[in-house]
Amino acid sequence: MHDVLYAVAVLCAISGALAALLLVAEHFLADYGECTIDVNQGERRFTVTGGGDLLSNLGEQKLFLPSACGGRGSCGLCKCRILAGGGPVLPTELPYLTEDEQARDVRLACQVKVKRDLEVQVPQELLSVREFTATVERIEDLTHDIKLFRFALDGDERIRFRAGQYVQLVVPPYDEVREETFRAYSIASPPSDDGAVDLVIRLVPNGIVTTYCFEHLREGDTARLTGPFGEFRLHESDRECLFIAGGSGLAPFRSMVLDMIEHENTRKATFYFGAVEEKDLYYVDFFSKLAAEHDWFSYVPALSGAAEGHGYETGLVTEVVGRHYESLDNHEAYLCGSPGMIDACIKVLADKGLDDERVFYDKFS
Amino acid sequence: MNPADLHPLVILFAAITTDNILLARFLGMCPFLGVSGQLRSSLGLGAAVIFVMTCTSVLNWLVYHYLLHPDGVFGIDLTYLRYIAFIIVIAAFVQIVEMVVERVSMLLYLTLGIFLPLITVNCAILGASLFMVTREYTLVQTAAFGLGSGVGWAVAIAAMAGIREKLARHGKVIPQLEGAGIALVIAGIMALAFVGFSGVIRIN
Numbered sequence: 134m135h136d137v138l139y140a141v142a143v144l145c146a147i148s149g150a151l152a153a154l155l156l157v158a159e160h161f162l163a164d165y166g167e168c169t170i171d172v173n174q175g176e177r178r179f180t181v182t183g184g185g186d187l188l189s190n191l192g193e194q195k196l197f198l199p200s201a202c203g204g205r206g207s208c209g210l211c212k213c214r215i216l217a218g219g220g221p222v223l224p225t226e227l228p229y230l231t232e233d234e235q236a237r238d239v240r241l242a243c244q245v246k247v248k249r250d251l252e253v254q255v256p257q258e259l260l261s262v263r264e265f266t267a268t269v270e271r272i273e274d275l276t277h278d279i280k281l282f283r284f285a286l287d288g289d290e291r292i293r294f295r296a297g298q299y300v301q302l303v304v305p306p307y308d309e310v311r312e313e314t315f316r317a318y319s320i321a322s323p324p325s326d327d328g329a330v331d332l333v334i335r336l337v338p339n340g341i342v343t344t345y346c347f348e349h350l351r352e353g354d355t356a357r358l359t360g361p362f363g364e365f366r367l368h369e370s371d372r373e374c375l376f377i378a379g380g381s382g383l384a385p386f387r388s389m390v391l392d393m394i395e396h397e398n399t400r401k402a403t404f405y406f407g408a409v410e411e412k413d414l415y416y417v418d419f420f421s422k423l424a425a426e427h428d429w430f431s432y433v434p435a436l437s438g439a440a441e442g443h444g445y446e447t448g449l450v451t452e453v454v455g456r457h458y459e460s461l462d463n464h465e466a467y468l469c470g471s472p473g474m475i476d477a478c479i480k481v482l483a484d485k486g487l488d489d490e491r492v493f494y495d496k497f498s
Numbered sequence: 499m500n501p502a503d504l505h506p507l508v509i510l511f512a513a514i515t516t517d518n519i520l521l522a523r524f525l526g527m528c529p530f531l532g533v534s535g536q537l538r539s540s541l542g543l544g545a546a547v548i549f550v551m552t553c554t555s556v557l558n559w560l561v562y563h564y565l566l567h568p569d570g571v572f573g574i575d576l577t578y579l580r581y582i583a584f585i586i587v588i589a590a591f592v593q594i595v596e597m598v599v600e601r602v603s604m605l606l607y608l609t610l611g612i613f614l615p616l617i618t619v620n621c622a623i624l625g626a627s628l629f630m631v632t633r634e635y636t637l638v639q640t641a642a643f644g645l646g647s648g649v650g651w652a653v654a655i656a657a658m659a660g661i662r663e664k665l666a667r668h669g670k671v672i673p674q675l676e677g678a679g680i681a682l683v684i685a686g687i688m689a690l691a692f693v694g695f696s697g698v699i700r701i702n
Contacts, residue, residue, distance in 0.1 A: 139576065148586055152590075220604055
């Protein structure tokens with residue numbers, strides 16, 4: 134009996150001594166002192182204790198770079214340019230950087246360790262990305278598997294964004310999900326409605342975030358959002374617009390169209406919305422009413438799976454768009470939906486003569 | 499053969515040639531088959547193994563004789579704990595070395611620093627320490643043995659890398675044998691060649 138106790142004690146002593154040694158070593162060896170991080174040529178500048186990775190340090194300063202894997206180096210989203218102090222590129226970053234990016238000093242923020250003063254360049258709009266806490270103000274059923282979630286921002290917070298941008302919804306650990314997860318959703322409310330964020334969320338079978346939203350979120354609950362992110366927006370020009378969406382891809386266009394109305398838009402715009410059956414359509418009355426009130430706006434829902442005789446156009450949304458136009462050389466197209474739908478649309482639009490520089494899209498999987 | 503009679507230099511040379519830990523004892527095959535495609539990374543890995551093997555075998559000798567052995571500090575026979583104790587020591591040592599290397603030289607860190615965590619689980623490292631126990635080496639003999647085994651492993655992987663690089667450039671390997679298949683064939687032939695050393699020096 135004694136022997137067992139001695140054995141356990143000795144092993145614990147050895148492990149403990151080595152662990153203590155490691156802590157001491159870490160304290161002296163991994164101590165990089167204070168380092169200054171300069172962002173976008175002095176627009177933001179702060180001092181941090183060295184040793185951590187750039188992504189977390191920026192996050193602590195409320196500068197959120199997009200990240201889906203949370204710093205593990207497996208998503209490649211946290212790219213930024215490091216103009217000075219980054220050290221050599223690590224092998225863990227190389228799979229995510231093209232040669233062009235490497236030449237431009239693009240690095241993965243989660244892999245770069247802060248060891249000395251750094252000069253970092255991030256996309257300008259990230260400087261206005263913030264984290265918001267919000268309360269669920271309203272949950273509305275739109276179809277059998279799509280709901281509208283309205284998040285009222287806490288306090289007097291206001292979110293400044295352009296129509297078309299998205300936020301990341303942060304979901305805490307729940308049930309069997311051990312870690313925080315976040316997913317991107319386009320903002321469905323217009324920029325003028327800046328005290329709240331409307332999100333259109335479709336339930337994905339076994340989806341971590343969507344299951345949480347559908348089964349656990351209730352009106353009155355708190356939620357965290359970071360944003361706004363994204364390059365998807367209405368571009369300045371006189372060209373006629375085609376808005377093409379499927380499923381929950383309708384969200385940014387609700388924001389855009391409402392915004393256009395507020396700014397007394399006169400550019401012609403047509404919104405093509407594709408669904409499978411009539412039960413998958415939503416906001417039909419909403420958009421039909423806007424189309425009736427504003428002569429520059431038209432609304433064309435299309436059903437790919439239903440039979441004739443209900444008043445809607447039939448076919449895949451790409452086919453419907455193809456039928457409406459002979460040529461598209463003086464138009465602009467904005468797409469939002471599944472990657473498959475977007476790829477199919479791009480092809481149809483290109484066949485009709487639309488230059489791919491005039492096609493803008495937000496691919497959500 | 500009384501181990502006490504063997505001169506450390508004899509052990510050193512034998513460990514590189516006749517008792518090559520990889521080609522004669524078949525330890526440390528995983529990185530050998532996995533990382534031996536290019537000479538440059540093989541040399542980096544080999545250097546790391548030499549360093550880790552020499553230091554950990556010495557450290558483990560101290561742990562074994564002063565902590566686990568009945569003649570040591572605790573006075574009880576805890577030698578059966580050597581497997582766990584050696585692994586813990588190896589893991590901690592590699593962690594500290596990684597920290598030191600990262601701090602001291604970025605270049606060194608990039609060439610061999612990334613291999614260090616890989617080496618922790620290299621069974622040749624543990625093997626060298628365990629051989630040291632069964633063969634009852636003294637401290638100096640252990641140091642020579644660790645160094646020799648490391649060098650022997652590095653020589654084997656460098657030779658393998660050289661052969662594979664040449665084969666990739668000039669030879670034709672049938673698709674069915676590409677990768678691990680041809681590597682094992684080459685390893686087998688190399689082991690046969692090293693059998694030619696046997697009998698020259700015996701240390702076991």
